[in-house]
Amino acid sequence: MTLRFEVLARDGRARKGRLSTPRGSFTTPCFMPVGTRAAVRTLDTADLEALKPPVVLANAYHLMMRPGPGLVEQMGGIHGFTGWSGHVLTDSGGYQVFSLDPKVDDHGAVFRSAYDGSTHRLTAEGVVDVQLQLGADIQMALDVCPPSDAPEAVLRLAVDRTAAWAARARRRFLEAGGPDAGASQFGIVQGGIDPALRVRSAARTTEVGFDGYAVGGLSVGESTLQMMEALEATVCCLPESRPRYFMGLGDPVGLVECVALGVDMFDCVLPTRLARHGTALTWEGRLNIANAPFAADDRPVDPHFPDSPIARYPRAYIRHLFNVDEPSAARLLTLHNVAWLLALMGSVQDAIADGVLDRLRHRVAEAWNRPVAQSQRPGS
Amino acid sequence: MTLRFEVLARDGRARKGRLSTPRGSFTTPCFMPVGTRAAVRTLDTADLEALKPPVVLANAYHLMMRPGPGLVEQMGGIHGFTGWSGHVLTDSGGYQVFSLDPKVDDHGAVFRSAYDGSTHRLTAEGVVDVQLQLGADIQMALDVCPPSDAPEAVLRLAVDRTAAWAARARRRFLEAGGPDAGASQFGIVQGGIDPALRVRSAARTTEVGFDGYAVGGLSVGESTLQMMEALEATVCCLPESRPRYFMGLGDPVGLVECVALGVDMFDCVLPTRLARHGTALTWEGRLNIANAPFAADDRPVDPHFPDSPIARYPRAYIRHLFNVDEPSAARLLTLHNVAWLLALMGSVQDAIADGVLDRLRHRVAEAWNRPVAQSQRPGS
Numbered sequence: 001m002t003l004r005f006e007v008l009a010r011d012g013r014a015r016k017g018r019l020s021t022p023r024g025s026f027t028t029p030c031f032m033p034v035g036t037r038a039a040v041r042t043l044d045t046a047d048l049e050a051l052k053p054p055v056v057l058a059n060a061y062h063l064m065m066r067p068g069p070g071l072v073e074q075m076g077g078i079h080g081f082t083g084w085s086g087h088v089l090t091d092s093g094g095y096q097v098f099s100l101d102p103k104v105d106d107h108g109a110v111f112r113s114a115y116d117g118s119t120h121r122l123t124a125e126g127v128v129d130v131q132l133q134l135g136a137d138i139q140m141a142l143d144v145c146p147p148s149d150a151p152e153a154v155l156r157l158a159v160d161r162t163a164a165w166a167a168r169a170r171r172r173f174l175e176a177g178g179p180d181a182g183a184s185q186f187g188i189v190q191g192g193i194d195p196a197l198r199v200r201s202a203a204r205t206t207e208v209g210f211d212g213y214a215v216g217g218l219s220v221g222e223s224t225l226q227m228m229e230a231l232e233a234t235v236c237c238l239p240e241s242r243p244r245y246f247m248g249l250g251d252p253v254g255l256v257e258c259v260a261l262g263v264d265m266f267d268c269v270l271p272t273r274l275a276r277h278g279t280a281l282t283w284e285g286r287l288n289i290a291n292a293p294f295a296a297d298d299r300p301v302d303p304h305f306p307d308s309p310i311a312r313y314p315r316a317y318i319r320h321l322f323n324v325d326e327p328s329a330a331r332l333l334t335l336h337n338v339a340w341l342l343a344l345m346g347s348v349q350d351a352i353a354d355g356v357l358d359r360l361r362h363r364v365a366e367a368w369n370r371p372v373a374q375s376q377r378p379g380s
Numbered sequence: 381m382t383l384r385f386e387v388l389a390r391d392g393r394a395r396k397g398r399l400s401t402p403r404g405s406f407t408t409p410c411f412m413p414v415g416t417r418a419a420v421r422t423l424d425t426a427d428l429e430a431l432k433p434p435v436v437l438a439n440a441y442h443l444m445m446r447p448g449p450g451l452v453e454q455m456g457g458i459h460g461f462t463g464w465s466g467h468v469l470t471d472s473g474g475y476q477v478f479s480l481d482p483k484v485d486d487h488g489a490v491f492r493s494a495y496d497g498s499t500h501r502l503t504a505e506g507v508v509d510v511q512l513q514l515g516a517d518i519q520m521a522l523d524v525c526p527p528s529d530a531p532e533a534v535l536r537l538a539v540d541r542t543a544a545w546a547a548r549a550r551r552r553f554l555e556a557g558g559p560d561a562g563a564s565q566f567g568i569v570q571g572g573i574d575p576a577l578r579v580r581s582a583a584r585t586t587e588v589g590f591d592g593y594a595v596g597g598l599s600v601g602e603s604t605l606q607m608m609e610a611l612e613a614t615v616c617c618l619p620e621s622r623p624r625y626f627m628g629l630g631d632p633v634g635l636v637e638c639v640a641l642g643v644d645m646f647d648c649v650l651p652t653r654l655a656r657h658g659t660a661l662t663w664e665g666r667l668n669i670a671n672a673p674f675a676a677d678d679r680p681v682d683p684h685f686p687d688s689p690i691a692r693y694p695r696a697y698i699r700h701l702f703n704v705d706e707p708s709a710a711r712l713l714t715l716h717n718v719a720w721l722l723a724l725m726g727s728v729q730d731a732i733a734d735g736v737l738d739r740l741r742h743r744v745a746e747a748w749n750r751p752v753a754q755s756q757r758p759g760s
C-alpha cells in the first residue's frame with residue numbers, strides 16, 4: 001500500500017495516528033478544508049500555506065466540468081495548477097452527481113452538467129482515471145448516494161452497487177498505476193441509518209482492500225442519535241490498521257463525538273460556508289459577527305484563540321466590513337474558522353495522547369451549548 | 381506646517397519628492413490605493429502591509445454613514461480600527477455627496493444617505509471635525525463638485541463656494557487643533573476644463589494656505605487634451621514647495637503624463653475595480669484574464685513583473701478561478717494591480733532622478749498602445 005497508517009495513542013476507541021504517503025505525513029484525527037474548485041473559497045494557496053491544513057479537498061466532478069481534467073493534468077496536476085504542495089484528496093463527485101437526478105444503472109450514472117447542461121457519464125473506472133489526471137494524493141471510489149429518506153430497497157441497491165463499483169474502481173486504480181503514481185484510494189461505506197446495512201456495506205467494501213475507508217451518506221439530515229448509531233456500526237467493521245474518514249462533518253461537537261467513536265479524518269464546507277455568512281467558530285460557540293453588541297467590541301473574534309490569523313482585528317472592524325459588504329470580511333472569517341478547526345483537532349490529538357478526550361468533549365459541548373451525547377466509550 | 385515636502389530631483393517639470401508627516405515619510409510621485417470603507421476592496425490590512433503603499437485613502441462620507449465617525453474615534457481612529465499604521469488620507473466625501481443630488485447653499489450640502497435614506501448635512505466645518513475623529517493623517521477640505529458638463533455659471537459658483545468653504549475649513553482645522561493632532565489638510569482646486577477658472581480657483585485656494593493642493597473635477601469624462609490643459613493651468617499656479625495631488629486618476633499612461641506636468645500624488649479605484657472585473661495591469665497593456673488564450677497559459681499574469689505578489693500562479697489558474705466565480709480571483713488580481721502601480725511609481729521616481737522620464741513615458745505609452753501626448757516639458 002502506498003499509504004501507511006500508524007496508531008500512536010489510544011483513548012477509548014479514539015486514536016491518535018500518523019498517516020504517511022509519498023508526499024509526506026500528518027497526524028490524525030484531522031480536519032480537511034474543502035477546496036471544491038481547486039481553491040478553498042475566498043482563500044488562495046499562500047493562505048493555505050499559512051494555515052497548514054494536513055490535506056485539502058477538491059472535487060473531481062467540479063474539476064471535470066471546469067477547467068477539465070486534461071487541462072489540470074497539462075498544468076502539472078492539481079499541485080502544479082494551484083501551487084499547493086501539501087496533500088490533496090479528491091472526492092469522486094458522486095455526491096454532487098446524485099444531487100443532479102442522474103440516470104443510474106449498474107454501469108454508472110449519466111447526468112447533465114450543472115454548468116452548461118451537457119451530458120456526461122460517470123463510471124467507477126472513469127472517476128479513477130479523472131482523479132489520476134488531477135494528481136490527487138488520495139482519491140475516492142465512486143459510490144451511490146441515495147437520498148437520506150430513501151426506502152430500504154433503494155438503500156440496499158445502493159449498497160450493492162457501491163460494492164460492485166468499489167471492486168471495479170480498485171481494479172482500475174491498480175491497473176492504471178495508481179500506487180506507482182504515489183496515489184492512494186479510499187472506499188466508501190453506505191447504508192443509510194440502518195446499522196445492519198452499514199455492517200454489510202462495510203464488510204463488502206473492506207473485502208476489496210482499500211488504503212482507507214470513508215463513511216458516506218451520514219450527516220445529511222438524520223438525527224444525531226441515528227447518525228451515531230450508523231457510524232458506530234460502520235466503524236466496528238473497519239480494520240484497525242487503516243484510516244477512517246467521515247465525509248461531510250464539520251461541527252465542533254460532532255467532530256469530537258465521532259473522534260470518540262474512532263474516526264480519524266473529516267471534511268466539511270461548514271467552517272468556510274459559515275464564515276461567508278458572518279458566523280465565527282469560537283470557544284463561546286457560534287458568534288454571528290453582524291450582531292449589534294459587537295459594533296463597538298474591541299476584542300478579537302475569539303479571545304480564547306490568540307493564534308487566530310485575524311486576532312489583530314477587533315470584532316467591531318470585522319462587523320463593519322460585513323455590514324458594508326466588503327469581500328474581505330468573508331475571507332477573514334474563513335481564515336479564522338479554518339484555523340479554529342485545525343487548532344481544535346490539534347487539541348483533540350493532544351487529549352487522546354494524554355487520555356483526557358472526555359474532558360475535551362465536555363468542554364466543546366459546553367462551549368457549543370449542546371448536551372454531551374451518552375459516552376460512546378466502552379467502560380467509561 | 382505639520383507636513384514637510386522636499387524636492388529631491390527634477391526632470392523637466394516632474395519632480396521626485398519626499399513627503400514627511402509625524403507618522404513617517406515617503407517618496408513621490410506616488411499612487412495611493414483607495415480603501416473607501418476602511419478597507420481596500422478584497423484586501424485586508426496584512427495585505428497592505430505586504431504591498432506597502434505610501435498612503436491608503438478612506439472616504440469620510442462613507443465612514444460617516446457606516447460605522448459612524450464616533451465609533452471609529454472610539455476604536456482609536458481609523459488606524460486603531462483597521463490596524464494599518466501607515467498614512468491615511470481621507471477624502472471629504474464631497475464627490476460622493478454631490479452625486480446624490482444634494483441641496484447646496486453657501487452653508488453646505490444637505491443630502492440623503494445612499495445607505496438608508498436618512499438626511500444629513502455636510503458643511504466645511506463638519507467635514508473637518510469628522511476627519512479629525514477618523515484620525516486621518518491628511519484630510520481634504522470640502523469642495524463643490526459640479527457635473528463635468530455644467531454651464532459656466534455653475535462652474536463659477538462652484539469655484540467661489542469651494543474657495544469660501546476652503547477658508548472656513550482651514551480656520552476650523554487650525555482652531556480644532558488639527559496640526560497638534562499631527563494632521564495635515566489639503567485644499568482642492570476646481571474650475572472644470574476652463575483654464576482661466578482653474579487659475580482663479582488655484583489662486584483662491586493657495587491664498588488660504590494649505591499643507592498641500594489637490595486638483596479635483598478632472599478625469600471625469602473630458603478628453604485627454606482638455607484634462608491636460610486644465611491640469612497644466614492649475615499646476616502652474618500651485619506653489620513649488622507643496623505637494624500636488626491629482627484626485628481620481630489611475631491609468632498608467634495618464635499617471636506618467638501628469639507626473640510630467642508636475643503632479644506628486646494620485647489615487648484611483650481603477651486598479652482595484654479592474655481587478656474585480658478580471659483585468660490585470662501588465663507591461664503588455666490591459667490583460668483580460670477571462671480570454672480563451674489564457675486557458676492553458678502557464679506564464680504568470682505579467683512575466684515582466686516578477687515581483688508581482690501573484691507571480692507564483694499560472695494565468696490558467698487565475699482564469700479558472702474567475703471562470704468558476706471564486707472570490708479569490710478578484711483578490712489575487714487586486715494584489716497584482718496595486719503592486720503593479722506601486723512598482724510603476726517606483727520606476728517613475730527612478731526615471732526622474734536619472735533624468736530619463738521621457739523614456740519611461742514612451743515605454744508606458746507603447747505598452748498601453750496609446751499615442752504619447754505632445755511632450756508637456758518646456759524645451760523638450
